[in-house]
Amino acid sequence: MKALKLFTPLAAALTLMASLCTSAQAADDVMRVGTDATFPPMEFVQDGKRTGFDIELIEAIGKQLNKKVEWVDIGFKGLIPGLISNRFDVAASAIYMTEERQKVVNFTDSYYRGGLAVLVLKEDASIDKPADLVAGKKVSAQVGTKSIDFLKTNYPAVTVVEVEKNQAMFDLLAIGRVNAAVTGRPAAVEYAKRQPKVRVLDEGLTTELYGFAIRKNDTELQQQMNQALQTLRSNGEYAALTQKWFGTTKE
Template structure:
């Protein structure tokens, strides 16, 4: 019985390895799962997926000479899709964490997320220390609330239920600033010229592309393609498009 179990385990390991090898080929279609509900990273507009992550992955595909097949799935199902062999990569504003590294591999970090400060360009807050004694809007239930409570105790928190309400308070001056995730803050500042995101971040949490552990060739190819799109200027163009350029 012990021999049979060991033989079965060896067969499972070999099969997993073979599937990983077969999933990777220089010109094979790259199956990518995403939850396109998080602008500006990935969302649906006019019936089409769009966003920073979407454009970046398409650019990586061109750099590798591989077609991208997009698969829509809820966020909680992204990593299970990789583990089951349904997909070759997951891209959906996924933070690289030690816990996730236990079950999937990650590409090199491709964007620094985390908490940032959104405030008026001509306002009193120019640095993180300037928040002391000021009214700062945060959304209930998010990391921002406890982080400010623990690390910026002199801040007067204005806790609201909705993300948009938080932005509105900072916009009309009923709050001196809002603390939220970098992508959402950047998108708001992009469409409101009188607002700015402070260059100094409160926290830095890197986004990465999750890849099955049995596909090291895919991880290597993605990292090489990321280097290429950065060197040729495509990456900077996408950052400007989604986070820096004013909407017209």
């Protein structure tokens, strides 16, 4: 009886250890990815499912790493804080690799080139180039993005109207509540295709590189994702995705 009493706690402890090991192993097979799926063609929801260039590229990387991708939906301004606080392992949402962000997180190698662009109404002849963003003009931009600080620093005379969601920024322009909207060029071009009332200025504001954000201490995952990106570029899958979403194989 005494031997049985000693065995029972030991067996329970061993069972718990085995369970913890199994859970840890399962976690190694999962890559949690935070995204704000409101930014077509990079990431958005269509027919109830996430899709877009970033979404499909991350899924392809997951397959290369033999990891199941678990998506975590979060507003753009919460992506970096959520990553740092371990809510997910990767932030993938058309994030510019800015110096400020690189102080607190690491990035993969750049996976696409973009930059800030200006959207205006076609009927508005008063804005034909960025220099026309002068006093009296209202410009919408999404909170948490580079657009806000860039406008306040480089175009201090304009009134910046900050919105939570990318679509709200476009809506304000379409109904004439603002004179322009500033966002990433891929999203600006995509919106202009769907909304005949607007146009994208030929002259951009900046040239930027997109990267997937990873915690500073997660260098192993960073290296694995970089290797996966290299493989996808060499085997043609990356080119197929850029052709699908941007109509070109050029980055």
